[in-house]
Amino acid sequence: MNGPTPTSTALTEADVSPVTDSELVHSRDVVRRYSAERDVQVHTGADRFRVRSTPESLRLHHPLTADTISDQTVVAGLCGLVDEGLIVGQDEFEQVFTEVVQSCHVDPAAAWRHFYRNSVRELRGTDGAFSPVHRRARSLLVGDSVLEVGSCFGLLALQCAQDGLRVSACDICPGALELLDTAAADFGVPLATSLADARSLPYATDSSDTVTLIHLLEHLDGPDVTRAIDEAVRVARRRVVIAVPYEEVPNEHFGHRQRLTEADLHRWAADRPDCSVEIFDDHGGWLVLEPR
Numbered sequence: 001m002n003g004p005t006p007t008s009t010a011l012t013e014a015d016v017s018p019v020t021d022s023e024l025v026h027s028r029d030v031v032r033r034y035s036a037e038r039d040v041q042v043h044t045g046a047d048r049f050r051v052r053s054t055p056e057s058l059r060l061h062h063p064l065t066a067d068t069i070s071d072q073t074v075v076a077g078l079c080g081l082v083d084e085g086l087i088v089g090q091d092e093f094e095q096v097f098t099e100v101v102q103s104c105h106v107d108p109a110a111a112w113r114h115f116y117r118n119s120v121r122e123l124r125g126t127d128g129a130f131s132p133v134h135r136r137a138r139s140l141l142v143g144d145s146v147l148e149v150g151s152c153f154g155l156l157a158l159q160c161a162q163d164g165l166r167v168s169a170c171d172i173c174p175g176a177l178e179l180l181d182t183a184a185a186d187f188g189v190p191l192a193t194s195l196a197d198a199r200s201l202p203y204a205t206d207s208s209d210t211v212t213l214i215h216l217l218e219h220l221d222g223p224d225v226t227r228a229i230d231e232a233v234r235v236a237r238r239r240v241v242i243a244v245p246y247e248e249v250p251n252e253h254f255g256h257r258q259r260l261t262e263a264d265l266h267r268w269a270a271d272r273p274d275c276s277v278e279i280f281d282d283h284g285g286w287l288v289l290e291p292r
Helices: 021-025 071-083 089-102 108-124 131-141 157-162 172-186 220-235 262-272
Strands: 008-009 039-043 047-053 058-061 146-151 167-169 194-195 208-212 236-244 275-283 286-291
Touching: 008 236, 008 286, 047 262, 058 089, 071 089, 071 108, 089 108, 108 172, 131 157, 131 208, 131 236, 146 220, 157 167, 157 172, 167 172, 172 194, 208 220, 208 262, 208 286, 220 236, 220 262, 220 286, 236 262, 262 275, 262 286
Parallel strands: 146 167, 146 208, 167 194, 208 236
Antiparallel strands: 008 039, 039 047, 047 058, 236 286, 275 286
């Protein structure tokens, strides 16, 4: 989940332009502790995130509304704050992400509903930063059933269900699965979710035509990657689709634990003599395994 490259500007008190009333209406204070007072504006296209931090707190204002809130718009703004050192680590990133989404509507459930609708629409279009990854993943699916492992918000799973596939999704985060269940009901699509660890999937052997691991393996350490691939191959009747980002440095705020390269894909492929293999690049690396 990557957004437009943000630009940020450190401000003195005299340089700070006032935040408009509309921005204040759609903002919420997010409290964190920092060691210095700073006032920063982060611009991501037409959107501007403004942060005023003190040793006691961080106050965040943003212009996002129910009409514009999406995975891409939130990530773009928050990545700028990460670059400024105002958000540190995965836990903080996810907590601020949630606060921003829920600040866009007086009803948190309605805020998430708009988030999902806007995000899926962006991903199905051509302008979303992550659209090429989802489009490629959907093009590689075979059969009529798919399991998304490490589904997070389940944005790919929802698109697959909209396409008429029989979809299951699993993740280790109960909150994300609850959001996905609610979103699936809102979209009017059947989608089965399970709380599950990629290293020990609660699914029968050969139970899904395709199993996807899309931007999941960078969240795991070496031995756990092997176990996750083993489990995906066990559950997949016809194909396993793996996608990973190529990064200079693992993104800590996304929970990435290792830097992956094409060499890693070839190494994983070499460990699967029981599968036919395809490796290619498209907005990151792809490994497609088909059990023989």
